[in-house]
Amino acid sequence: MVTGSARGTAGALASLLAAPPDLPVAAAVEQIVARLSAAGAVVVQAPPGTGKTTLVPPAVAAAVKGRVLVTQPRRIAARAAARRLAGLLGESVGATVGYTVRGERHVSDATRVEVVTTGVLLRRLQRDPELPGVSVVILDEVHERHLDADLALALLVDVRTHLRPELGLVAMSATVEAERTAALLATPSAPVVTVAAATYPVDVVWCPPRAGRADARGITPAFLDHVAGVVRRACDERLGDVLVFVPGAREIDGVARRLAGLDVDVLPLHGRLAAREQDRALRPGPRRRVVVSTAVAESSLTVPGVRVVVDAGLAREPRTDLRRGMGGLVTVSVSRAGAEQRAGRAGREAPGAVYRCWAAEEHPRLVPHPVPEILTADLTGFALELAAWGSPDGTGLALLDPSPPAAMAAARTVLVGLGALDDAGRVTARGRAIARLPVDPRLGRALLDAAPVLGTTRAAEIVAVLADDVRADGADLVAAWRQVRHGRGDVRAQARRLAGMVDEVAGNQRLTDDLAVGLVVALAHPERIARRRSEGTSYLMVGGTGAALPPGSALQGYDWLAVADVDRAPGRRDGIIRAAAPVDEDLASTAAAAFLRYDASVTWQEGRVVARRRTKLGAITLTSAPLTDPAPADVVAAVHAGLAADGLEALPWRDGARALRARLAFLHRALGAPWPDVSDDALLADLDAWLGPDMARVRTAAALQRVDVLGALRRLLPWPEAARLDALAPERIEVPSGSRVAVDYTSEQPVLAVRVQEAFGWRAAPLLADGRVPVLLHLLSPAGRPAAVTADLASFWATGYPQVRADLRGRYPKHAWPEDPTTATPTRSVRRPR
Known part of the structure; x- marks a missing residue:
């Protein structure tokens, strides 16, 4: 712990505020403090470089008695902000200004401003929501829309509403969603104080690569060559330090290696570096510097001395594939807002330039703002925080965007599997231990x-x-x-x-x-x-x-x-x-004990029922053995699934079954209910009613071929109407010659195929379905070929028969071709009657 300077906390703050640095926010500090005092909450909208992180916390601390907590999205930003503010006070970190990040804590009893990461704040809120000793919380960089930051804002609003209405809350943002944030902070909306940036002009130089920036394996070496080449060009054309934006630590290393031999200090800057390496990148050096950074330097960090920015145009954002259970960071194009913030780094202290590694015509097609993490990230940790807070579904919390239901459902499933939540979604004792x-x-x-x-x-x-x-x-x-x-x-x-x-x-x-x-x-x-x-x-x-x-x-x-x-x-x-x-x-x-399952599966495979007993670890089958006594209901379900997939033709449709199905189909078309619909869709939908009793005995393809489909179809016959089946749709009809000829019901209209000579004396075609539907007669030649098709026999004898007689009597002279078929004697004989 550091005890601080002899001037004392109050004196240090007063001295700083009496002669503040020449920063744009200085003129608005009094207004911010007054609005906070009056409303209990205030939104400060100020672009990067205006000094909000430097001057707003000490001004607020000078106006209240308790401690002021200031959040930063990253450890590197929290350390840098605390050190800069302590330096302005002429003190060491840990006196009036301190910081706490994962694994580091530099505060004392004298500390009035404590800079923390958002994660640290969430841990404290979960441990003690009243935040004892804290008078004001300042949420910085809320525009970045990190998941932790959205959650912290929502929980703080909940604390102000239900526990500590006197807790002050300041939200500081660099972009234009201030009104949305203000509406969440207070009712009515919290006041908004806007601070304009006093930046210098920045020239834009477009440097598109010749080929694409990435392929299926990630950022290509050729694109890293291009970025390094642009950096060398910028160093030749411009003065001042250069800040290079690339998406991740690997790309930082790749660009840094490609700049070997350049007469500058090439310094990496990302969140996983040791603190001293981060500090080195943030301090001006004796030589010209090229700082190669991730988006950490986009808005929440100041890198002094920068006159040139080289922007690769890429960023890393979280994405989750819910269906496959895969998630992580993906490389995307920077948003327009992000690109503007990056470019602004070149114009903070003097006129500068930004070299953009994409084409000018691509710029308008960039998305306006980064996608909020709550819409794309894995929500498992977020869901556990909500459950630990006592609001598993987030109801009533002031979230800037609601969490996607599918992502939350997937997160809860994971947490239940971990034992962190019970089946009702409540946090368990184990879950609280994990959350800590x-x-x-x-x-x-x-x-x-x-x-x-x-x-x-x-x-x-x-x-x-x-x-x-x-x-x-x-x-x-x-x-x-x-x-x-x-x-x-x-x-x-x-x-x-x-x-x-x-x-x-x-x-x-x-x-x-x-x-x-x-x-x-x-x-x-x-x-x-x-x-x-x-x-x-x-x-x-x-x-x-x-x-x-x-x-x-x-x-x-x-x-x-x-x-x-x-x-x-x-x-x-x-x-x-x-x-x-x-x-x-x-x-x-x-x-993976939660995924261990023992089941008996009965499935349809290649025309047969396959029953097996399996031990599974999720989708992985550990053991599988034949099941000799599957439940009848499971067998029936498997056959149903098989027939739905393969169609009813998998059944042994013999002639009698096909004929009965055709007759029933005809009566359903002609008369409707109660005659059943026997189409494929209808039969598949009602398998239990007609085929179910036979299916429980089916185990093999051979057994399936023994199923009595005709008997099964008879179960569909309606009673008592079934007694009239032969009258309404007879299998055969007796024709004038005395022959009993089969009726074909497979067409839309019943068809009776009969030789012309057997129909002599028939004055009208027979009617079926209680006289509603005439039979369609296919009148055949002596060779059995169609000579005429008619359902109006009287009309045919009068007008069509003479032409048929003329065409066929020469070819078939031994057969009867009377002039008046309506009075002629019908015959089955092939010879002309004497």
């Missing part, structure tokens, strides 16, 4: 469950690696862990902090390093436990998604993997495993 750990809930569960097996220190080391960066060369997470254990101090420090939060358990089981890492990953992500498929490097995960190892991975050949990170390129069916560790089946079954 400063890691993703999956990793929190892994730490709690792995510590008794591996020992607290060992489990915490692995969790710290997973929480930091789970990408690994060749996807080999064990190798990555071993490297970190002997390398990065920040990860080891995080491991010590986590270990201090979990009690040591006696009698710990010893596992190899490979299985130790695998156990922690499996406990954190049970849905990603994967078993190798027969084709070698392809795996099936418990959650049902396929995944493959990258070429040359040292993990090839392991039957079981616990996957820490996986992504899926557009157009690919399976994901690509980016980090994993081996496990065995026993560990997999233990870690």
Whole structure:
């Protein structure tokens, strides 16, 4: 702890406010404090570079008695803000101004302004919602719409509404959603104080690459070459330090390597760097600097001395594939708002320039603002925070955007599987323990469950690696862990902090390093436990998604993997495993016990019912054996599914069954109910009524072919109407010659095919369905070929028969061709009657 300067806290603040730095916000400070005092809440809208983070906190602290908490979205920004403000006061950090971030705390009893990350604030709110000793909370950079920031704002409004109406709240934003924020902070809306930026002009130079920026594997080396080339050009054409924006730490390293030999200090800047390396990038140096940074320097950090910005035009945003259970950061084009903020970094202290690595015509097509994380991110941690707060669905909380129902449902499913929520969505004691750990809930569960097996220190080391960066060369997470254990101090420090939060358990089981890492990953992500498929490097995960190892991975050949990170390129069916560790089946079954199922499946496969008893770990089948006594209802359901898929033709349709179905179809068309609909759709929809009693005995394709379809169809006959079936739709009709000829009901109108000579003396075609439908006569030649088709026999004898007689009597002279067929004697004989 630092005790501070001799001037005392009040004197230090008064001195700063009496002669503030020449920043645009200085003129608005009194108004901000007055509005806060009157309304209890205020929104400050001020672009980056106006000095809001520097001057608003000390002004508010000078006006209240308690401590002022100031949030920043990132650790690097929190440390930098505290150090800058302490420097202006002429003090060391920890006196009037202090900070608390994960693993670091520099405050004292004299501290009036404490800068914290949003995550730290959430932990404090969950521990004690009244925030004792705090008079005002200032939420900085709320426009970035990080999930933690949205949640912190909502919880603070809830505290003001129900617990501490006197708690002051200031929301500071760099963009234009101030009115929406103001409406949430107070009723009526909180006042908004707008501060204009006093920036210098910035020239825009468009530098589009010749080829695309990314492919299925990520940012291309060619594009990094292009960015480095633009940096060299900017250094040649402009004066001053250069700030380069790229999407992530790997791209920072890639660009920095490509700038080797340039006569400048090339300095990386991202959140995983050690504090001293971050400070070095934020301090002016004796030589010209090129600072290669992620979006961390976009709005929440000031990098002094910058006159030139090189913007690669890319950003990383969270995305979650709910169906496949995969999520992570994806590379997207920067938003227009983000691009403007980046460009503004070049014009804070003097005229500058921005070199944009995209074409001018692309710029208007960029999205206006970044997508709020609540709409795209994995909501598991968010859902646990809500449940721990006592509002599992967020009802009544002042969220800027509601959480997507599907994403929340998926998050709750994960939390129930972790034992953090009960089936009703309420937080459990285990869930509260997980929520107290400063890691993703999956990793929190892994730490709690792995510590008794591996020992607290060992489990915490692995969790710290997973929480930091789970990408690994060749996807080999064990190798990555071993490297970190002997390398990065920040990860080891995080491991010590986590270990201090979990009690040591006696009698710990010893596992190899490979299985130790695998156990922690499996406990954190049970849905990603994967078993190798027969084709070698392809795996099936418990959650049902396929995944493959990258070429040359040292993990090839392991039957079981616990996957820490996986992504899926557009157009690919399976994901690509980016980090994993081996496990065995026993560990997999233990870690994913919530996914273990024992079931009896009865399915239809290739025209037969297949019944098996299976043990499954999610989508992975562990064991499968024949089931000799499936439940009849399951058999019937399987046959139903099979017939729905393969169609009714899979049944043994013999002539009698087809004929009865055709007669019933005719009566349904002609008379309607109660005669049944026997179309495919109707029969499939009502299988139980007519086919069900026969299906329970079906096990094989041979058994299916023995089903009595004719008898089954007879179950559909309506009673007592069924007694008239033969009268309404007879199978055969007696013609004048005495023959009984079958009626064909397969066409829309019943058809009777009969030789012309057998119909002599018939003056009208017979009527069916109680006289409603005439039979369509197909009058045949002696050779059995159609000579005429008619349903109006009288008209045919009068007008059509003479032509038929003329055409056929020469070819068939031995057959009867009387001039008047209506009075002629019908005959079956092929010879002319004497």
